[in-house]
Amino acid sequence: MKSINPDDFKVIGKIDLSSIPTNLFNGNSDDEKEDKLDKVQLKLSEIQDVMYAHNRYGVLICLQGMDTSGKDSLIREVFKEFNSRGVVVHSFKTPNSSELEHDYLWRHYLVLPEKGKFTVFNRSHYENVLVTRVHLEYIMNENLPGIETVTDITPQFWENRMQQINNFEKHITQNGTIMLKFYLHMSKEEQRQRLLRRLEEQKHNWKFSTGDLKERDRWDDYMHYYEEAINNTSSEYAPWYVIPADDKEMARYIVAKIIWEEMQKHTDIKEPEMDGKIRENIEMYKQMLKKED
Known part of the structure; x- marks a missing residue:
């Protein structure tokens, strides 16, 4: 199997999603992909254990993608070997009445990762520059000053919002959150x-919703807004990775491998030294405990 280089998927300049393949690797057996993922799963669980003891960083993984792109199964498989206390998953649905009484980033601040833990956002704050752009009427629920009708939502509004997101991500990464963002690129x-x-x-059958078909009708709009959001918010401190997602098994392995490779850059994450007196x-x-036999 071809080795995975994170830089091959990292967004470091302007991208055109229509020119990026949704399936890069052909000919790899399911067993081979599963074996590769199994090995990375164990490595990730080990780094989380060390990270917990180090207690300086939290890790935030953001997953975005169209319906059926495989976000749920990716979370299940990539983090399968983690201590259950070491990873927390949040799925963001339509904001409730309490959340709408605050700014759109508020609910995301509340569930940022604790030091020593991984948090996964299954959909994220990026819904606020994606689904709300496709459905402008959703913005009206936020009751914002100066926005009386959808005609008041100008291009500058979206530019401001993406800059707010950049500021949010810069703030949390400067304060100990390692952030990686993955777009599951499906055809x-x-x-x-x-x-x-x-x-x-x-x-x-239970997974199907007629809403899936309605959103599918807006596919081109979503691709345009995804591309614009990624191009405007991929940074060195909070990079985007575009992952070919037509092959779910391969997508899981690529994401896991990228997380592992990126975590290796944080060479200061080490288990603390034992207290000198101990x-x-x-x-x-040891002798005191052995005498108890």
Whole structure:
């Protein structure tokens, strides 16, 4: 299998999503992909253990993608070997009445990762420059000053909002949050096949919603806004990675490998040294415990 280089997927300049493949790797067996992922899963769980003891960083993973792009299953598989206390997943739905009484970033601040832990945003603050651009009427629920009708929502409004997101991400990363953002890049045809599978396989029927078809009708709009959001918010401190997602198994491995490779750059993450006085008396403590046999 071809080695994974994070820089091959990292957004470091302007991108055109229509020119980026949604399936890069062909010919790899499922067993091979599963074996590769298994090994990275264990490595990630080990770094989380060390990170917990180090207690200086939290890690925020943001996942974005169209319906059926594989976000849920990716979370399940990539973080499968973690201590359950070491990873927290938040899925952001339509803001509730309490959340709408605050600015759009408020609910995201509340659930940022604690030091020593990973947090995964399944959909994220980026919904506020994606779905709200496709459905401008959603902005009206925020009751913003100067926005009386959707005609008041200008291009400058979106530029301001993306700059606010950049400021938010810069703030949290300067205060100990390692942030990685992944866009699961799936083809429209692959989404069609996955939606059909939800209808044809009874065990997947519950996943289907007529809303999926309505959003699919706006595919081109979503691609345009995804591209614009990624181009305006990929930074060195909070980079975007565009992951080919037509092959779910390969997408999981690529994301896991990128997280692992990026974590290796933080060479200061180490287990703390044992207290000197304890180390001096370690043999005595061992003998005390052995005498209890």
